[in-house]
Amino acid sequence: MVDAKDIVIVASAFGMDAVRSDGHLKWARAARQAGAVGFEVRRELFASDADIAPQQLRALGAALTELGLWSVFSTPAELYTRDGRLDADALGLALDEAVALGARFVKLQLGGFAGDTGAATLAALLAARTDAGKPRLVVENGQLADGGSPAQFAALFAALLREGRAHLLGMTFDIGNWAWLEVAALEVAPQLAPHVEYIHCKSAAGEGARRFPVAPAEDDAQFRAVLASLPNDVPRGIEFPFDASRLDADAARAVNWLARI
Numbered sequence: 001m002v003d004a005k006d007i008v009i010v011a012s013a014f015g016m017d018a019v020r021s022d023g024h025l026k027w028a029r030a031a032r033q034a035g036a037v038g039f040e041v042r043r044e045l046f047a048s049d050a051d052i053a054p055q056q057l058r059a060l061g062a063a064l065t066e067l068g069l070w071s072v073f074s075t076p077a078e079l080y081t082r083d084g085r086l087d088a089d090a091l092g093l094a095l096d097e098a099v100a101l102g103a104r105f106v107k108l109q110l111g112g113f114a115g116d117t118g119a120a121t122l123a124a125l126l127a128a129r130t131d132a133g134k135p136r137l138v139v140e141n142g143q144l145a146d147g148g149s150p151a152q153f154a155a156l157f158a159a160l161l162r163e164g165r166a167h168l169l170g171m172t173f174d175i176g177n178w179a180w181l182e183v184a185a186l187e188v189a190p191q192l193a194p195h196v197e198y199i200h201c202k203s204a205a206g207e208g209a210r211r212f213p214v215a216p217a218e219d220d221a222q223f224r225a226v227l228a229s230l231p232n233d234v235p236r237g238i239e240f241p242f243d244a245s246r247l248d249a250d251a252a253r254a255v256n257w258l259a260r261i
Contacts, residue, residue, distance in 0.1 A: 004259040008038035008072060008237040009251065010200070011045055015244065019045040025063050032067045034251035035259075039064060040072040040237055041101060054100040061102035072198070072237070073098035078111025079122075079139055082146055086118030087111070088125060091137075098135040105198055106135040107172050110147035110156070119159035126168035138198050140172035143180035143211075150188040157195050170197030175226050176213055176239070179204035186222060189229035196230050201258060202240040215240040215254065224261055 009031035011019045019027055019042070028039045041060070046052050064071050075097070077090040091108070098106035126137065139156075142148045153171060160166040173196045178185040203216040203223060216223040227236075236258055243250040 005232075006038060006235040007036050007255045007259050008040055008198075008235050009034065009036040009255070010040040010072075010074070010237050010239040011042045013238050013240060013242055013251070014247065015241065016045055020047050023047070023051075024060060028064055028067060028069060030248065030251060032069055033248065035255040036238075036251075037069065038072060038104070038235055038237075039069045040074050040107075041103070043073070043075040043077075043097070052097060054096075057097060057100035058102070061100070065102065071101055071103045072105045072107060073101050073103035073135065074107040076109060078109045078147060080111035080113040080118065080147075082112045084112045084114040084117045086121050088121070091122075091125060095129055095135065095137070103135045105138050105170075105172075107138050107140055107198070109142045110139045110152060112146045113152050113156050115155060116159045116162075119156070120163055123160055123163040123165035123168065127165060136170060136197065137168070138170040138172045140200065141174050141177050143177050145181065148177065148181045148183075150183060150191065153192055153195070166195075169195075171195040172198045172200055172237075173230060174200035174202070174239070175223065176200070176202035176204045180211055185226045186229065189226050193230050197234050199227070199230055199234060199236045200239045201227075201236050202238075213240050215242075218257060227261065 011024055011027055014027045024041050031039045075094045077094055079091060081087050094106050094108055157166055160169060171192060173192060175185050202213040204211045205214045206212055238254055238258060
């Protein structure tokens with residue numbers, strides 16, 4: 001029997017407009033009902049800045065805990081600016097908000113990392129903020145050239161390794177996002193697997209700028225091969241959209257399927 005994996009549902013899987021309109025908590029309840037053990041809160045889906053105030057995040061985090069869910073705090077902020085500068089302010093804000101939520105992971109985009117730029121400073125910042133119970137920082141491969149290149153991630157982890165701090169940072173490997181850059185996920189998965197601590201699960205349809213996320217087919221051998229190339233004991237996040245005509249049933253089906261492949 002295959003051991004079930006920890007499955008997270010990303011809030012946007014229920015529809016971005018629905019989350020902005022109804023709030024994260026409603027859809028966290030739906031995620032728990034579907035069988036997920038984690039819920040990814042998306043900063044860009046809060047209806048107003050007031051909803052991201054520390055007291056509001058603490059209240060949301062407490063409600064998630066009461067539901068039996070742990071959380072990921074996701075922000076579209078980039079760890080490095082487009083000119084290659086470490087954005088310490090963006091990192092600090094993301095960490096503070098994730099702490100208020102009580103998140104297990106805080107996820108940022110990588111942005112414009114180039115070479116060793118800022119690696120020593122990043123290592124020092126992470127070392128200063130790494131305490132028991134604090135959220136784990138993971139950077140995600142995005143859909144843009146800045147922050148979506150396999151070479152950038154390899155260079156970042158190599159630079160941190162030279163600082164003796166590679167253990168302070170993990171990666172969110174988004175299977176579908178590689179398609180936006182015409183990169184085969186299966187080719188880069190083995191190289192980056194040692195750093196992967198969270199997996200975003202989706203496929204992509206369409207071409208060029210008209211690509212969009214879709215659910216992987218249950219018999220998609222390549223999708224399964226990518227998962228097999230990545231760590232088997234890290235959480236898997238559902239980021240593909242559910243069928244709106246049967247939302248609850250489709251969410252439960254997806255959780256059960258992804259937990260067991």
